[in-house]
Amino acid sequence: MPIPKLSADTLAALGRFDTPTVCNAIELFEVRPRNTGFMNAGIKACFPHMPPMVG
Numbered sequence: 001m002p003i004p005k006l007s008a009d010t011l012a013a014l015g016r017f018d019t020p021t022v023c024n025a026i027e028l029f030e031v032r033p034r035n036t037g038f039m040n041a042g043i044k045a046c047f048p049h050m051p052p053m054v055g
Contacts, residue, residue: 015054 006014014022027034 011054015052018052
């Protein structure tokens with residue numbers, strides 16, 4: 001099954017949220033255990049002054 005393409009409006013809407021917020025929402029889908037694939041505090045944004053990016 002092909003993955004549907006996102007519209008420019010959908011991408012713009014997603015761009016309003018940072019990655020942790022999106023990840024927290026996806027976690028609620030319960031597709032895998034919550035302790036799988038987590039990151040520790042050693043992971044930092046390379047460019048924290050830049051806005052969120054989608055794509």
